[in-house]
Amino acid sequence: MAKKVVTFGEIMLRLAPEGYYRFVQAGTYGATYGGGEANVAVSLANYGMDASFVTKLPAHEIGQAGVNALRQYGVDTSDIVRGGDRVGIYFLEKGASQRPSKVIYDRAGSSIATATTADFDWDKIFDGADWFHFTGITPALGDNVAAICLEACKAAKAKGITVSCDLNYRNKLWSKEKAGQVMGELCKYVDVCISNEEDANDVFGIKSEGTEVTAGELNKEGYKEVAQKLTDRFGFKKVAITLRTSISANDNRWAAMLYEDGQSYFSKEYLMHIVDRVGGGDSFGGGLIYACLNDYDPQSTIEFAVAASCLKHSVEGDFNMVSVDEVKKLAGGDASGRVQR
Amino acid sequence: MAKKVVTFGEIMLRLAPEGYYRFVQAGTYGATYGGGEANVAVSLANYGMDASFVTKLPAHEIGQAGVNALRQYGVDTSDIVRGGDRVGIYFLEKGASQRPSKVIYDRAGSSIATATTADFDWDKIFDGADWFHFTGITPALGDNVAAICLEACKAAKAKGITVSCDLNYRNKLWSKEKAGQVMGELCKYVDVCISNEEDANDVFGIKSEGTEVTAGELNKEGYKEVAQKLTDRFGFKKVAITLRTSISANDNRWAAMLYEDGQSYFSKEYLMHIVDRVGGGDSFGGGLIYACLNDYDPQSTIEFAVAASCLKHSVEGDFNMVSVDEVKKLAGGDASGRVQR
Amino acid sequence: MAKKVVTFGEIMLRLAPEGYYRFVQAGTYGATYGGGEANVAVSLANYGMDASFVTKLPAHEIGQAGVNALRQYGVDTSDIVRGGDRVGIYFLEKGASQRPSKVIYDRAGSSIATATTADFDWDKIFDGADWFHFTGITPALGDNVAAICLEACKAAKAKGITVSCDLNYRNKLWSKEKAGQVMGELCKYVDVCISNEEDANDVFGIKSEGTEVTAGELNKEGYKEVAQKLTDRFGFKKVAITLRTSISANDNRWAAMLYEDGQSYFSKEYLMHIVDRVGGGDSFGGGLIYACLNDYDPQSTIEFAVAASCLKHSVEGDFNMVSVDEVKKLAGGDASGRVQR
């Protein structure tokens, strides 16, 4: 029987002009749904896991379409609470070459941002669960949502469920100080920590000495040092750090490191021609959780997670629509892109 | 030189699935902009008037696109204040046959709904203006916006500018009691009142004795009685009442009455096959203001306003994209729809 | 807890040129999924029922997209068998005015058409079920599929589950003689029989004396006579007959009769401006089953079923995307199509 993973957070309506049109040129918006933890849930459902996504969405059709977007891909939506006023929205303009992609958030006042602890019964939600995942975006939505997160973390721990967290710092949502304080409390319950090159510094002020992050060069010792410091402070069992080098809006390099039991494991690095950059980090988290739940060894774990997220960059939308076989094939070394007939 | 009309209110991003798709079937949304007073401004600009629309919109690109939507059609947007957090949104699902169109509003917290009287300098805005128009939707956005409306009305009166108001009651925004109180105050400054079959009753409790509105039959005496009562209470110079009979989501009958100097003037009635129903009432207002500013006689005025709005029902989007010549041709009796080569 | 309904049949990939384009003009096809029993399942899921659809679909992505189409709307797909070679396809060209819609089937060799009784464990599938529904299309796919239907019917009866069948004669799939023989055997297990004006005659040679079906006029006595004869032969508890009058490809009249305990109940008749005609009959079945499971009285039952299917004609695609509230509103008499804000 498939392992059960519960994720909790916000799912937003994503409105994106087609192709490379700028916002002011758009006469239509592609309408999909996405959000950090929802994206992880879809990744896992696509890998055959029993993935459940928990949030609050309005009872109207725009909320319903969010539910449908998830259950279409097999995510369990039965613990989504219906109520509140609106679905959070983000507008996404796809960049090209030297022009960056641009995100405009319109998420204030969403149903989940106005939810309370009374909306969620974590004991019931975690029934039969093996893993709980959330990101730093969710507690950033407000003190009320941070309180829900804390309840969830405690309930998970009480049931012996593994907890993972992607730090995912968003400066539009809260200050570094506030983030450090809230996340510091939540991380006490976290077993597996995911971070990109900058989050550990932004949230906890943890960085390696002498690292020049913006240079885009792999400073292996520096990353290991950051992971070590995070582990020292919070007692994480695993720390995974993603390493992105942005050559242009079209071309990025992508790799990651897993730190576990004092050892660091670096993945291959991929040069990616990007179809859709958003959700790249979440697809890494999805791959990582899958590999952990299936008892991959550390090197295989980080290779699976990076290959999974490499493929995500070739897929439109927030969700990573790839199978375990596809990820394994790439992780195994076949990056030629030859037609599969 | 063209007469100058100032309108004030909210312009929203309208997101509509294409064709007859329901919300939960939509993978793309057509993205246009509209709102009661903005629609009137576009109507007037299309008729060659000097039309200015006043509102508050965020500084970001979604706000800018709203500005562009207006100035594309020649509306003066130089008095639009930029700031605040979000553009109000409404989702529109087009109905067909027995299935009604459906609107989901997501407008709370918009820039205009959070604006203050300090944002607008009406003396400057009304410089050179001949007419000021607003609808009952705008003061319904909040006490702060009602206060702005009141300032505008007073400034208009002080400058001898004609003021028109479309009652436009929205029960999602406020109660009938609140509406009656606020609108009662504002209507003291109004010269030309526009109402549909139900607004006068919803807002002011004014109805004719024995009228059965839902029956859809023209009760000419009843409409005249309502207009008379409105005039008695507020001293309006003109009262215009639109008369819609909804046969189905595709087919409506449409007519109107103008009440002036104790006389009532009924327009022809049109049977319309509907392309887009939204903005129908606003296009009536636009036609009415145009006719008044160009000194049409009462019968010609009401015929022009109804023909204008009849044509609007054949045009996609909130805005009425028709010319004076097109309206006059229909008002003059040519409804055959023969190809114009 | 919601009642559980199991439906069994084929779900096809539907490929339709957009708008009114003819096949030879099509550069793109809208790709949706549909099929008699799948359509009923979606109707019921939209009404909040626990609806399960059973079929066989290939393991590849075109098959997966069929699964996703169903679970997106909440249909339980866990009993769908994966295997076989292909998804059945039907091409649909939408007619207009005097030009009829056209369907080209390409369904031979589909996974379900080549399935065997060994593929389905009806005892397990019917666990907790209250109702089983199939149509005459399914046994027409081949003797192997007819055998599966027979096993399903027997298993349903053994568990005391109500069985409904829509006769749905398709002359492209089998002869009238063959249909009469196979359906005659299956109907022994059926409690609720659904038929249109011609099916009873095509399949069983049952017609009323003196009925002129093509005339499109309601011969109430004739329909009652047909229902009586069907009941006499098969012992149906209820017989429902839909009554369609095709004025043109755009405009149809639509009504139905329910025959129960020797009494006939006629619904209101609707004049429909058609958005999508396909799935109209299936949406009637979905409405009928819902009403039966919720113990509506006979008149309310037939009104609900007809109102549901009336609304379907305004919805794109095979599936009837309407709620119980929407159906009740129409059945209750509000057919005005007024905008719902």
Add this chain to the structure above:
Amino acid sequence: MAKKVVTFGEIMLRLAPEGYYRFVQAGTYGATYGGGEANVAVSLANYGMDASFVTKLPAHEIGQAGVNALRQYGVDTSDIVRGGDRVGIYFLEKGASQRPSKVIYDRAGSSIATATTADFDWDKIFDGADWFHFTGITPALGDNVAAICLEACKAAKAKGITVSCDLNYRNKLWSKEKAGQVMGELCKYVDVCISNEEDANDVFGIKSEGTEVTAGELNKEGYKEVAQKLTDRFGFKKVAITLRTSISANDNRWAAMLYEDGQSYFSKEYLMHIVDRVGGGDSFGGGLIYACLNDYDPQSTIEFAVAASCLKHSVEGDFNMVSVDEVKKLAGGDASGRVQR
């Protein structure tokens, strides 16, 4: 072996906003090709005739796309001359309800409008031909094109080929006086004359006494009188007059009369819900020529021609994409629009 028909004229690039969008709202144009005589050629090719279209088109890709549009549907394009500067264009905005469709021509300077008699070798073109067709639009393109028409008519007569002409008066192209003079000369060579309600009057000043064309009522005697007068003046073997009643841009009535050997034959009248009005008259010509070439009796001829053009109004684009079987089915009385499975 199929009868061979040669048609001669201009084929234009047709640029039309999708759906009911107005020109100023259009961000894309549907790009198809059409023109009076080209439309007739496609009709005939769809009926299995050997149809050839003769024109001049530029050597570049926009010209090539025009050639391809024709040969895609089986029209022989081997006698199209390549050269000159541009493809004529017409912009088409589809009307709805009381708003008429609108055509903006941009055809001056097209390759055919600047062609000379030296471009065409009619003896070679007419090799094996049974019928030659042109419309009044073609000689209206300029004296040079009128001269080509005259050469073609003379060559056709010399070879005993039947000549048909649709009067098709376009006031944007020439005056009534000029039209009368040029067409008067050309009509000497014409055997079959096609006209709508107004052309005979516009071009030749021929009308019935007391006819009130705009009234839209069938004045059978009046039409017969016009046909008689035309026959008297030019010695036509057959005169066909189409009778359109425009209820609105969406709904038209459509019928026609054939006058032959002193007898008039009136077709059934159809009420059409219009998908695309343009090319309606040409599809009548195509049907008429087909019926004549296949020796239909006069009543069957006019019924076929009118049914063919009735169906055209349900087809997008200038071309009538229907088969002989489809036309016969409608002419035979089945106008129900029932789904063809």
Add this chain to the structure above:
Amino acid sequence: MAKKVVTFGEIMLRLAPEGYYRFVQAGTYGATYGGGEANVAVSLANYGMDASFVTKLPAHEIGQAGVNALRQYGVDTSDIVRGGDRVGIYFLEKGASQRPSKVIYDRAGSSIATATTADFDWDKIFDGADWFHFTGITPALGDNVAAICLEACKAAKAKGITVSCDLNYRNKLWSKEKAGQVMGELCKYVDVCISNEEDANDVFGIKSEGTEVTAGELNKEGYKEVAQKLTDRFGFKKVAITLRTSISANDNRWAAMLYEDGQSYFSKEYLMHIVDRVGGGDSFGGGLIYACLNDYDPQSTIEFAVAASCLKHSVEGDFNMVSVDEVKKLAGGDASGRVQR
């Protein structure tokens, strides 16, 4: 007068999600047509050759659309037999970066796959022909189709027509053993053999000693050795081998070798940014045949064929929509992609 080339095989309906959408994300499919030999025919027609494509297609509209797709571009379709049940289909998902393109075939039971030798009269078909081309896909459709191929080859030889064959091994259609046996028999009649890096080995077990094909490096001696061995076994006059290096789904290198009279001629190698990879090999065949028929010297021949197919990778769809001038310009060294005004 243009040389006449006959090609024989299957043309399929190609259904592809737009852009980079995955199958399970597709709401519409682009609908075009393609197939190995049909693609060659279109290439040749675009070069001004008299190209005829022979196949069997159903009489219905989906079959007709396949005919139209060919004749639109000037391919002679008069020898296409109409009948049978279905058009073969292939679903195509376009890959990006490390994610490969994916093809799902749904071609079993197509009209051509169920055709018999009685359907084709090769003596008549080859009347006036200079060249006959087929690929290894066609005999792989079944013994019946292999028998048709054999008859065609014999008839071609009897008439002194040059025969070319692209080995094109498809492991979904037959085993290597079966392919080797059937193709071995057919190749006795072949003059010009086309193969990619792997076909010769898959079909005939012919490979060079020490070649490491997957390495993507040009082993010039190895390719020459393979061509020599093929020539030795079958007596081919020319052997052409294409050399693809797949860097990613977006970027490929592309070159080829022609072996003739014991000499090998290598083309330039192109680095291509891919728009559409499918049909790349067929466009090489089309270029090769054109060059041979126009008596290009061996080096010019292989440069033309490779430049032609290089350009194909920049064109959407199976068909290579380029002119002789465009190919020559690239073969001549201008690969800068500068705007042509």
Add this chain to the structure above:
Amino acid sequence: MAKKVVTFGEIMLRLAPEGYYRFVQAGTYGATYGGGEANVAVSLANYGMDASFVTKLPAHEIGQAGVNALRQYGVDTSDIVRGGDRVGIYFLEKGASQRPSKVIYDRAGSSIATATTADFDWDKIFDGADWFHFTGITPALGDNVAAICLEACKAAKAKGITVSCDLNYRNKLWSKEKAGQVMGELCKYVDVCISNEEDANDVFGIKSEGTEVTAGELNKEGYKEVAQKLTDRFGFKKVAITLRTSISANDNRWAAMLYEDGQSYFSKEYLMHIVDRVGGGDSFGGGLIYACLNDYDPQSTIEFAVAASCLKHSVEGDFNMVSVDEVKKLAGGDASGRVQR
């Protein structure tokens, strides 16, 4: 208050197949508007300048859509003259990889090409203006338009307005001799001259000794020499030369040089992955004028102009839809394309 810039020239309807479709594959055309001087005006309006575009456009809706395209982005269109017969058109096919983009002009007979000096009152147009810009395309439209240009130049000089000209030689419009003669006269009034690598040579026969332009290598001394010679002949205050290296239709290098007071200033060079190449040079002009009007130093000026036009290559359409902040960010060195949240 913003500086006022007047530009004068032609704005054309641009019709482009979507994505990478070739002309003969296009079923729809994206419809936008563009032209050298109009593009510059939009650039400047987007930078907050008071930009006015002067031309002549027909009074019909296709002309109106051109006006709207400009005023949507804030360009002052009040001096556009309405009249004449047609809007110039250009068809644009986007190239990829080795396949170049292709432009087919259909601009003869446009309203501006048939305008006369009487249409424009330059004294009034230049009221309050700081800068006047035109390109070599405009006088190439005809002697009448060259005469208008000359009047404009003289009027500008008389008012002390700075004049800039982009040489922009188009060989489809006039010969090098004619261009040299007309432009030689106009350049007497020009202060700022813009040219690409070839224009100076094509128009004035000015080139550096030993420069091999096609090689694509930066010959810094050569460019300086050309600028020096231009300055010597016409007394330009500044000469800017753009330097494009076309690697393929997808990838270009892009840089420029500014020559001022005997000094040459070279910008950074960018490697661009191209979204839309058209308008690239015009966006350089827009950036240059902005920088000059805002008193940037020479190095900052050329960096701003090149960064602006580098970004243009990532934007669909002729118009450069970027802000001053975006340009400054790139000019300042951030070319990473990282997502802006």
